[in-house]
Amino acid sequence: MTTEKIGLEDLPWRERQVVEVIYRLQEATAAQIQEQLEEPPSNSAIRAMLSRLEEKGVLTHREEGQRYFYKAVEAKNKVADSALKKLVGVFFNDSPASAATALLGMSEKLSSADIDQLQALIDKAKKEGR
Template sequence: MNRLEKGQLSRRERQIMDIIYRLGQASAKEVQENLPDPPSYSAVRALLATLETKGMVKHGKESRRYIYKPAITEKKARKSAIQNLLSTFFEGKPQNLVAALLEDEDQELSQKEIEDIRRLVEDKS
């Protein structure tokens, strides 16, 4: 079983993972200081413990505090999140996801962006 299949991440858990990936490592206090509208310190510690149970972070001790580091690469986390998105909302089909992105009237792609997407698709073929 993939680590992320144990439980999907909540909004707060994703925010915490973004902070840890950005900083490389962080204490609970550093995470709290970087969160928008931060919860209490004990709530941050509880969220970090949940992330550790889910296999997303690991901790080590530095002096008297725990330092949290990612347990999986950001690339693996991103890939798993996309797989979950595809299976949940798009019947597991990437083309359904792309179609949904392109059908939004507000979504206007420049010619360069379209060419970049074509190049990416061709490179994968």
């Protein structure tokens, strides 16, 4: 297993797709993963990717009879936070405000609940001095 921490964004696109399927299903067999992929690779290719992802420390598995059930090592929200920080750093010059502005610009219409939630987060950040 590698000692360097690997983020989802650092994986090749096909391995990233496999991990995304596992996050969506929470736990999956190679066959279940293969079913979820568009233009899926062969079963042996899926198994090879799962093995590499385990070596990289991204996935782990448990055995149930002859079947292996794979799951992610890190929680989805933790991985999402890491990927988002990297995205903000690379594309928005480490400016969360610039990233938020871009995201708001992508949305055609925000609901009142969305606006209230955003305002509450802004108020909380101000109160905490962030």
